Amino acid sequence: MQDMLTVSHAPHVAGKDNLKSIMLDVIIALLPALLAGCLVFGYRALAVAVVCVLFAVLAEFIWQKLLKKSSTISDLSAVVTGLLLAMNLPAGIPLWIAAIGSVFAIIVVKQFFGGIGHNFMNPALAARAFLLASWSLAMTTWPEPGTAIPLFGGADVVTSATPLALYAEGATELPSYLTLFLGKTGGCIGETSALAILLGGAYLFITKVIRIRVPLIFISTVALGTWIFGGSEGFFSGDWLYQILSGGLMLGAFFMATDYTTTPFTPKGQILFALGCGILTVVIRLWGGYPEGVSYSILLMNIASPLLDKVSAPRRFGYKKTKEVA
Amino acid sequence: MKTFRGGIHPKGNKKQTAQKAIIDLAPPKELVFPLSQHIGAPSVACVKPGDTVLMGQKIADANGFISSSLHSSVSGTVKAIEKRLHPNGVVMECIVIENDGQDTPAPELLQPEDDYHTLSKEEILKRIREAGIVGMGGAGFPTHAKLSPPPEAKIDYVIVNGAECEPYLTSDYRAMLETPDEILDGLAIILQLFSLKTGYIAIEDNKPDAIRVMTEAAKVFTNADIRIVPLKTKYPQGAEKQIIRAVTGRKTKPETLPWQNGCIVNNIDTVASIARAVIRHKPIITRIITLGGAALKNPTNFRVRLGTPFSHIIDASGGIVCEVKKIIMGGPMMGLAVPNADVPVVKGTSGILLFDEKQARLDNESPCVRCSKCLYVCPMNLQPNLLDTAARNDDFDGLVKLHIVDCMECGSCAYVCPSRRRQVQQIKVAKVKMKAKAQ
Numbered sequence: 001m002q003d004m005l006t007v008s009h010a011p012h013v014a015g016k017d018n019l020k021s022i023m024l025d026v027i028i029a030l031l032p033a034l035l036a037g038c039l040v041f042g043y044r045a046l047a048v049a050v051v052c053v054l055f056a057v058l059a060e061f062i063w064q065k066l067l068k069k070s071s072t073i074s075d076l077s078a079v080v081t082g083l084l085l086a087m088n089l090p091a092g093i094p095l096w097i098a099a100i101g102s103v104f105a106i107i108v109v110k111q112f113f114g115g116i117g118h119n120f121m122n123p124a125l126a127a128r129a130f131l132l133a134s135w136s137l138a139m140t141t142w143p144e145p146g147t148a149i150p151l152f153g154g155a156d157v158v159t160s161a162t163p164l165a166l167y168a169e170g171a172t173e174l175p176s177y178l179t180l181f182l183g184k185t186g187g188c189i190g191e192t193s194a195l196a197i198l199l200g201g202a203y204l205f206i207t208k209v210i211r212i213r214v215p216l217i218f219i220s221t222v223a224l225g226t227w228i229f230g231g232s233e234g235f236f237s238g239d240w241l242y243q244i245l246s247g248g249l250m251l252g253a254f255f256m257a258t259d260y261t262t263t264p265f266t267p268k269g270q271i272l273f274a275l276g277c278g279i280l281t282v283v284i285r286l287w288g289g290y291p292e293g294v295s296y297s298i299l300l301m302n303i304a305s306p307l308l309d310k311v312s313a314p315r316r317f318g319y320k321k322t323k324e325v326a
Numbered sequence: 327m328k329t330f331r332g333g334i335h336p337k338g339n340k341k342q343t344a345q346k347a348i349i350d351l352a353p354p355k356e357l358v359f360p361l362s363q364h365i366g367a368p369s370v371a372c373v374k375p376g377d378t379v380l381m382g383q384k385i386a387d388a389n390g391f392i393s394s395s396l397h398s399s400v401s402g403t404v405k406a407i408e409k410r411l412h413p414n415g416v417v418m419e420c421i422v423i424e425n426d427g428q429d430t431p432a433p434e435l436l437q438p439e440d441d442y443h444t445l446s447k448e449e450i451l452k453r454i455r456e457a458g459i460v461g462m463g464g465a466g467f468p469t470h471a472k473l474s475p476p477p478e479a480k481i482d483y484v485i486v487n488g489a490e491c492e493p494y495l496t497s498d499y500r501a502m503l504e505t506p507d508e509i510l511d512g513l514a515i516i517l518q519l520f521s522l523k524t525g526y527i528a529i530e531d532n533k534p535d536a537i538r539v540m541t542e543a544a545k546v547f548t549n550a551d552i553r554i555v556p557l558k559t560k561y562p563q564g565a566e567k568q569i570i571r572a573v574t575g576r577k578t579k580p581e582t583l584p585w586q587n588g589c590i591v592n593n594i595d596t597v598a599s600i601a602r603a604v605i606r607h608k609p610i611i612t613r614i615i616t617l618g619g620a621a622l623k624n625p626t627n628f629r630v631r632l633g634t635p636f637s638h639i640i641d642a643s644g645g646i647v648c649e650v651k652k653i654i655m656g657g658p659m660m661g662l663a664v665p666n667a668d669v670p671v672v673k674g675t676s677g678i679l680l681f682d683e684k685q686a687r688l689d690n691e692s693p694c695v696r697c698s699k700c701l702y703v704c705p706m707n708l709q710p711n712l713l714d715t716a717a718r719n720d721d722f723d724g725l726v727k728l729h730i731v732d733c734m735e736c737g738s739c740a741y742v743c744p745s746r747r748r749q750v751q752q753i754k755v756a757k758v759k760m761k762a763k764a765q
Contacts, residue, residue, distance in 0.1 A: 004651070005650070005652055005663070006652040006681075006686045007663045007664070008663055008688060008751070009663075009748070009755075010656075010663075010735075010737050010750075011740050012652065012659075012661065013336060013659065014740070014743075017699075018689075115693065116693055117693035117694050118693065263696075265701060265711060266698070313709060314701065314709065316580050317331075317706040318577040319579075319580060319707075
């Protein structure tokens with residue numbers, strides 16, 4: 001026994017959390033949104049999710065095999081990336097496009113930069129942007145909720161506009177708040193139901209995977225910005241509730257803007273990040289060419305994250321002037 | 327509830343020994359006294375092989391102000407002064423004493439008890455110094471030096487650290503339950519040194535019994551006004567700057583010492599030792615240790631003689647239940663992994679933990695995913711993720727800019743890391759490298 005003792009530096013105990021448990025928590029948190037997507041758009045939503053996850057995991061596995069690296073698929077991060085991408089796709093997307101998106105997310109955005117912990121952009125969002133630029137029609141064809149979508153080929157699918165597009169066009173008949181909250185509207189698989197996303201977000205908050213400040217500040221900034229500037233009858237007349245309940249804001253705020261690797265690690269940096277995301281979203285939604293700006297605003301702020309970390313380093317303990325309390 | 331920012335909540339593992347009264351353990355045949363059991367210059371032996379020594383007799387002198395003396399914990403014969411292994415893994419000069427089993431006390435120990443009110447400050451400090459008292463929590467800074475701040479120091483708070491925030495350890499807890507008066511007397515003696523009336527004993531709220539016992543004892547204690555301050559249970563609540571923050575609300579500025587912030591903090595066992603030394607002329611020859619860990623059969627609290635080999639204590643407790651893969655001196659968060667079970671108990675040995683294979687397993691590190699958890703928990707508000715990277719790259723300038731000097735090595739960062747990265751371990755290695763480079 002004597003010469004077999006392990007001698008290592010303290011600490012000799014570790015907490016429960018590991019990468020896998022955190023990724024598993026994110027997957028669990030995404031399930032309500034996936035379920036909502038399936039209820040709204042039918043089994044085709046599930047098919048997209050399965051394809052995205054499958055190709056994400058396969059891409060990571062094959063890439064690491066080819067490069068003779070140890071496989072990291074067991075940490076479940078590729079599953080999360082696949083699932084998040086699926087949440088950001090229309091339910092009627094051709095499955096091969098979804099597969100290409102997954103492979104792009106894993107190989108180009110994640111592995112090219114060194115794998116887990118090293119990507120500078122959110123892989124799922126970067127893939128979405130890539131697909132939107134490459135197959136913009138397929139990426140903006142929103143099936144009408146409740147209509148059947150065939151597994152392959154879907155040219156004759158009944159389509160609908162997203163709530164944000166309706167709003168931007170100045171349509172007279174907008175979906176009600178309740179419809180938006182429950183998610184029976186056109187849009188991406190995982191973004192339509194605010195209720196389902198809030199459930200998942202609450203789970204992430206309770207399990208301490210995320211802190212509340214980023215989603216809270218992001219959503220509040222969008223609410224405030226659209227309330228002040230978004231109305232047709234001058235300042236402070238915007239329909240902010242409609243704005244925060246529609247589009248990808250909830251999904252982005254709870255699941256993308258809280259991604260560890262691509263957002264600042266300092267508390268102050270996270271606040272600036274969330275503010276930036278909110279402001280950019282308002283600018284794109286109100287004055288940009290696209291009706292929706294959440295994913296681009298997060299991607300832009302991803303790029304700013306290293307800078308935000310630098311300027312927002314926390315103050316060392318005791319740095320401030322001594323304060324007398326007792 | 328009073329506390330500090332950051333910190334973690336490791337599993338306490340204190341239930342196994344919290345209800346176990348301290349047992350006096352008979353000393354073994356042979357005891358080993360390393361000449362360095364404290365921060366500062368090693369002691370100088372004042373006995374030679376063949377000498378007969380009595381229990382409590384001084385066997386090594388302090389070598390300078392930041393140093394400490396040593397006393398034999400048994401009566402017997404000096405067998406040798408030779409190189410032996412210290413628990414910290416360094417082979418150093420040790421005095422080896424063969425126990426005659428008689429425990430014949432040195433004449434100093436037989437002097438009548440003193441009323442400390444009649445003693446001068448100089449006399450009190452001299453007795454503390456002569457008794458070889460050092461910080462018993464594990465750091466081992468000579469206590470007389472801590473209690474002798476420069477004349478410009480204005481001390482407002484004397485705090486006794488009863489947080490015992492390390493998992494497993496219950497030795498301070500037991501001392502508070504079993505000998506509260508010793509602790510109160512020790513604190514009153516320190517208060518007398520600084521001409522203060524009020525002292526504080528800070529205890530984490532996971533020890534309600536200790537809070538109750540100490541509060542009741544303090545109520546009937548007439549020598550000073552002692553206040554018991556319950557603190558939120560959180561690691562590292564017992565760290566000096568954190569306990570000052572929690573008790574007084576004061577933040578100790580970076581790169582300054584507690585006395586510069588008007589505070590003096592001492593551990594429970596240190597304070598009790600002061601009372602024994604000043605009132606009853608007893609030097610440090612015993613200490614209370616908690617025995618624990620999954621590989622141990624009977625978790626126990628022992629009062630052991632200094633110099634007792636770990637193996638003797640482990641056998642006396644009833645032995646082990648499975649193969650031991652790691653032996654830790656102290657708590658699991660900041661304790662030292664010792665090289666083997668033959669090393670002796672030193673002044674800073676607050677516990678001995680025997681870990682089985684599962685507990686001793688080291689997980690592989692994954693890349694940092696920038697989850698920020700280490701920043702959230704760092705009680706010094708540092709950026710352990712960046713310190714980790716800089717340390718791995720030997721970027722010493724970067725480490726200085728990231729305030730590596732502030733890191734007290736509490737290990738909260740490595741504890742929470744989901745990638746199982748060893749930030750604090752890298753920081754410790756970097757500190758050694760930086761010290762070597764500076765010389």
